[in-house]
Amino acid sequence: MVQVQGRPQCSRAKLTATQKAERCKRQEALTDTINTAKSAYAQEAAHISETHGRSLKWTHNQLFLRSCMLCQQRGVNSWNAFVRAKHKEANEDLEKGERIQLTQFIADNKTKLVDAHSKLTFAEKRVYNMQVLEAR
Structure with missing residues (x-):
């Protein structure tokens, strides 16, 4: 540990070029996966809106509201x-x-x-x- 202005601070070894490249690859893979999921979501929302005669905006709102039900809600104080x-x-x-x-x-x-x-x-x-x- 290194002392910086009176408080201890952890020091980490610098990443090697291989580690940096691996981290970069993992980040790109994650970004690609998220983008694929977003496009699949957009296609599904468009399909639902066409099938049921609703606007795309309404369908997006309904899908978003349903996902909020999975979120934890705070109780009454x-x-x-x-x-x-x-x-x-x-x-x-x-x-x-x-x-x-x-x-x-x-x-x-x-x-x-x-x-x-x-x-x-x-x-x-x-x-x-x-x-x-x-x-x-």
């Missing part, structure tokens, strides 16, 4: 659900131009909100979470 409910209560009687912004509401009432949230039971937190899920 009980703190955010609680603050959302309290903010909604505070703005309930106010007109459109007079409503309190969420960031300002949190800044003004942070200690009260933290205390109230810490006193909630698990069941009460779950009710707030369910309200958010229903609103979605």
